[in-house]
Amino acid sequence: MTSPEDQPDRPGTFITFEGIDGSGKSTQTRLLAEHLESLGHEVILTxxxxxxxxxxxxxxxxxxxxxxxxxxxxxxxxxxxARRDHLERTIYPALDAGKVVICDRFADSTRMYQGLSRGDLREKVDKLHRLMIGTEPDLTILIDMDPAVGLARAKGRQTAEERFEDFGQELQFKMRHGFLDLAQQFKDRFRLIDGNRSVDDVAGDIRLAVTDYLA
Incomplete structure (x- = not known):
């Protein structure tokens, strides 16, 4: 396998979605994938x-x-x-084939959940990312919304995968501010989307942002 620091340029486009729990990322990644496929793009949704x-x-x-x-x-x-295996098995092959990869969360979530919100580990997160991952998205869509609403949505799903939601509302507020700070730190690749609206309105703004980037 190629080491992270020697990763070649790849012809595909890597788009990630970020946001607090319950912000609607899964729905919006699916809608964007369907839209891009209708335009003739080959899309991998992951x-x-x-x-x-x-x-x-x-x-x-x-x-x-x-x-x-x-x-x-x-x-x-x-x-x-998990991210390293995901890159090797799914993301890199798709990008090498010139496809659009749309991913629900990536390294920015680790920068938040483990680097900021659950301890002062940001420096370690970034060092490990540079050593073992070495890849950033081409474009990141940040869906910003009220943490209380997002948490209520997330808990309403009632799945087995609620370990982080169980940390409570304080974590979600801290995460939201952290993501907004990240958007300023990496402003060239982040696009901020207001998630406190209808699914269709949010999807429309995301389509505009992505279409503009691809053009």
Whole structure:
């Protein structure tokens, strides 16, 4: 495998979606994929943690169970392992084939959940990212919304994957401010979308942002 620091330029386009829990990312990634496919693009829709067989196995470890099941440091290692497998098995092959990859969460979520919100680990997150991942998205869509509304939506899904939602509303508020700070830090690749609106209105703004970027 090619090492992260020697990654070649790839002909495809890598688009990620970020935001607090319940911000509507999964719905909007699907709608964007359908829109781009209607325009003739080859699209791979994927997610993190997950997106490959090995990464999906790790997903159940980090998203299920009690909130204190893992420390933030252990989570960082698990998420990085899942991301590396996801890159090797799914993302890089698709980008090499010239496809558009749309991913629900990527490294920015780790910068927030483990780097900011669950401890002061941002420096370690960035070092490990440079060492083992070495890839940033071409474009990141940040769906910003009221943390209380987002958490209520997320809890309303009633799935087994609620470990991070169980940390409560304080984490969601901290995450929201952290994501907004990230959008300023990486303003060239971030597009901020107001998620406090209808699904169609949000989808329309996302289509405009992505179409403008691809053009």
């Amino acid at each position: 997610r993190e943690p997950g997106g490959s067989v090995g990464a999906e196995e790790i997903r159940s470890l980090v998203l299920e169970g009690d909130p204190d099941r893992w420390s933030a440091e252990t989570e960082l290692l698990l998420f990085t392992a």
